[in-house]
Amino acid sequence: MKPKNSLNPALVVERALAIVDTEGLDGLTVRKVADAFGVTPMALYWHFANKEALLAAVGDAVVSSLRIPDEDLPLEDYLREAMTSLVDVMRAHPSASPLVAQQIMQAEVGRDLTERFLDKLSLAGFDVERSAAVAHYTLQIAMTLVSREPGAELAFKPELRQEELDRKRAMLESLPEDRYPRLRAAADAMIECANTDEYYADGIAIFVAGVMADAKTLAEA
Incomplete structure (x- = not known):
């Protein structure tokens, strides 16, 4: 000791x-x-x-490990970098990810990241309420990506995770083939990530694309 x-x-x-x-x-x-x-x-x-x-x-x-993106980045790149920063700190400590949401406004780096994030959205035409909503979505989606990563099974102790994955796989593979052919064929992909980096990159890209679609609508209004 x-x-x-x-x-x-x-x-x-x-x-x-x-x-x-x-x-x-x-x-x-x-x-x-x-x-x-x-x-x-x-x-x-x-x-x-x-x-x-x-x-x-x-x-x-x-939270202290968060990176603040370069404020000169265009909105799309800034959104991607901000979301990636959140995801990276949570991936490093997935079980602690709920604490990030709890403490992000208590830490200077978290406040600075959020302030600049809101400023970027404001400059793109988002009002205060919409900007705040997007900031909340960013944090919640990052948490969901990490806490619900297929195969991670954070609710189970490491020695029990494989057993739970095997149970889920067996359940999907036991479904009637005539009614659930796609689910049966995708059994492995549904419960585990073949490429976790790709999983996170795709999730972040989908989120950013949604925000940018909103930004385009505002610009055209």
């Missing part, structure tokens, strides 16, 4: 994030983090008042 004097907020957050990565948000407890440092849970309360404060700090750590 690590010596007690090695305990500091940054190390605590690092360890908590590692637990979230391997066991999910529900698997994180103050006791597990304390045990990793050979201290009692009370020792952690010198740094974090409660589990909620620790989770917020973990979210801040993930």
Whole structure:
């Protein structure tokens, strides 16, 4: 075990994030983090008042990795880069992705990204309400892409994921062929990504295309 004097907020957050990565948000407890440092849970309360404060700090750590796109990029490229930035930080820590939504406005980098995002939309003719809606869609779609990545099965522990995938595959393959020929043929593709990079690129491209279609409509109005 690590010596007690090695305990500091940054190390605590690092360890908590590692637990979230391997066991999910529900698997994180103050006791597990304390045990990793050979201290009692009370020792952690010198740094974090409660589990909620620790989770917020973990979210801040993930959000801090966001990249802010070059503000001189055209709208389409800016949208793609902003969405990619969100997806990348969530892909690095998929189980922690709900914390990104929770903490993005609490972190300076998150506020800066959102401010510039809203400004880009405003310059393209989006009003305040529509701009805010698009910003929300961006975050929610990024979260959905990551949390619902086919094959990831984040709700299951790693040792149980393959069993769940096999169950889903067997269910699809058991469907009547005369009624569900497409589903049966697509069984593998429906439950697992053959190419995860392509999956994310396509999802981001579909989102950006939708926003750009709105921008075109506004420009022609």
